[in-house]
């Protein structure tokens with residue numbers, strides 16, 4: 001029997017400062033991973049060549065069944081519509097990379113990086129084995145992804161599974177990077193948690209250990225909340241409430257089997273999960289009583305796992 005040489009998948013996660021590349025087998029076992037810097041000069045025109053050369057240094061494309069890419073911006077029909085961080089606009093990435101490869105048969109796919117992270121958790125992370133999953137990534141902003149029957153929901157403008165800009169705060173307390181006010185990411189991201197805490201500190205005279213710090217992070221608010229600081233507890237409760245409200249809208253739209261919470265804020269673990277669950281059930285009861293909600297497990301590698309997931313046979 002002739003050995004089929006094409007037994008590797010490659011996942012590429014293109015970020016604004018570095019590009020993560022991973023080689024996987026078909027079962028999703030990571031064989032090798034590394035980073036290269038993102039060269040943003042001249043509207044990022046060398047990025048794809050850099051990726052190609054970097055992969056060639058480590059493996060032969062003869063072994064590769066498919067290559068998946070995640071990019072920091074909306075994607076529709078294999079086109080990266082707008083990646084401000086890379087200088088890309090309407091980048092026909094799949095077409096362009098195929099030209100560099102000059103291989104008509106290579107499977108090449110492209111998705112938004114947060115959607116990739118969701119697919120990655122399905123491939124080898126907390127959502128392994130599930131086909132209908134919604135993920136919220138709580139970092140500096142709020143990203144997300146939705147997988148329906150194992151397929152990324154991309155949407156007509158690449159905005160499928162983009163929950164960070166759902167308006168949840170109808171008092172419109174804080175401006176968002178998108179130009180609107182009241183978006184989920186202004187209140188439930190790491191930045192949002194600090195927003196809520198600073199608001200409570202300035203608008204009330206309530207006592208809090210947070211007053212001992214001129215500046216503080218979301219992690220500080222979590223740490224103090226866990227130690228019983230009531231103002232910090234109220235901040236986390238409010239952030240969790242907004243998130244649960246956005247989750248309830250998705251629960252009653254696509255009805256996923258599982259929600260995955262990722263990003264730096266999810267390091268708060270069970271403490272955060274319990275707060276989210278309390279509020280979530282208040283929004284979806286009596287329709288949903290046993291929703292699975294878990295913390296992501298792949299961290300920053302979720303993107304390369306998900307990019308590879310898209311091209312597995």
Ligand SMILES: [Zn+2]
Nearest residue numbers: 165176178183
């Ligand atoms: Zn926004």
